């Protein structure tokens with residue numbers, strides 16, 4: 281892959297997320313080369329064939345897979361296996377994964393075709409442990425009914441917050457990817473009056489306007505997930521969460537996905553959410569949202585793949 285991956289693309293209407301784990305003793309290296317080539321081919325091809333389709337496939341690689349595939353050393357500075365974060369009531373669990381795919385498109389048919397082509401290459405050497413089909417819900421709302429993504433970086437801020445820079449020159453242009461699959465307890469959530477739901481999120485539901493600091497509860501999602509550096513500047517990540525669900529089974533949720541120039545920013549947000557600030561004052565969104573699987577760090581990067589294809 282000789283071009284940067286599309287991590288800074290804006291959210292789209294349809295997404296398929298996939299997590300794969302390599303089978304023991306499988307010869308993954310040659311398959312991985314085929315896969316890199318396929319991912320690049322798909323991104324190029326759909327850009328030509330589906331004008332305004334905003335189609336992209338981003339591949340991420342986990343720590344263990346990086347080692348197994350013999351990708352360049354030293355590792356990206358913050359690439360490691362995720363360690364669980366345990367608070368007084370809620371835990372951010374850790375699940376293993378080798379490769380992650382984030383497939384976006386205006387048209388679900390294209391996401392489906394990309395997923396099928398990837399599965400065709402990977403099935404002989406890996407098992408798919410997670411496949412989630414996400415959709416845009418109304419005017420960009422999470423399934424909880426609040427607009428999700430408003431405080432995301434826009435314009436020039438996107439590469440600034442999402443892409444590795446001079447702090448790790450060998451991997452400049454890459455990005456840390458973090459995902460969590462949450463299930464929501466909609467019965468409990470819907471039993472809350474709107475005013476109470478607003479206090480959980482820290483924003484007004486219909487207008488999507490942020491509550492003033494003097495009104496916003498300290499255990500609201502936006503109070504705990506919103507963080508600043510020592511100089512008081514906002515520290516951001518790019519989020520492209522998608523709702524998913526099977527209403528007939530009572531299973532609905534949010535697939536949380538973030539790209540960041542480092543992992544420490546995500547880690548700090550998670551610590552404030554799960555442990556709380558101060559400890560015990562945890563994020564109330566977690567009383568209605570439980571992470572089920574997939575707390576894994578992956579790294580989406582163009583550099584390693586360039587190395588593979590140039591034969592170095």
Ligand code: HEM
Pocket residue numbers: 422424426427428429430431432460462481483501502503505506507516517519521534536538546549550565569
């Ligand atoms: C159950 C899963 C989650 C849901 C449904 C959710 C939903 C939301 C909503 C509705 C907002 C307000 C609007 C906006 O996007 O700016 C928000 C803000 C935010 N969320 Fe989440 N979120 C979830 C998990 C997470 C996690 C795990 C993180 C971090 C690791 C996170 C980080 C943030 C950040 C940084 C903001 C912006 C805060 C601000 O500056 O005001 N979210 N989220």
